[in-house]
Amino acid sequence: MISVTEWQKIGAGVTGFGIFFILFGTLLYFDSVLLAFGNRHKLKGTSFFLGGVVIVLLRWPLLGMFLEIYGFFSLFKGFFPVAFSFLGNVYNIPFLSESNNSWLPQLFRRLQGTSSMV
Known part of the structure; x- marks a missing residue:
């Protein structure tokens, strides 16, 4: 009989999960209802x-x-203004915050523009 180590059992389990999720994702990718919402x-x-x-x-x-x-x-391109707006308004991160009088928040505010995702 072949002896299987614990690492091989874990590897087989992770590989099984990977194959399952790849097949499930492919199945959902070609679903016509989901493509209509895409x-x-x-x-x-x-x-x-x-x-x-x-x-x-x-x-x-x-x-x-x-x-x-x-x-x-x-x-x-529709997501970038939202991300830059978030990064420009972060107050809890010292490097990005306004209290340090950093040039980075001003740059993020310029890059956010006026467009929105809505």
Whole structure:
């Protein structure tokens, strides 16, 4: 009989969980109802990002990474003002707080702009 160590048992369990969640995620990804709620209005950013991944796999890494970066910024451009607004209003972190008269909160306030996610 083959002896199985504790580390091998843990590895088998973690691998099993990983395979389950990959299959479950793939199943949910192709669900038509969830696709209807998805980000169809962000098709340009998604296509640039996935196209960049394909270009990297086709051995054009520099061009592919530029396409991925453009797709990433295109996908998350609505989130950046919210994140910069949060970082500009943080008062409990000494490096980011107003009491230190730091240049970082002013930079975050400039980057947040006026657009919102709503």
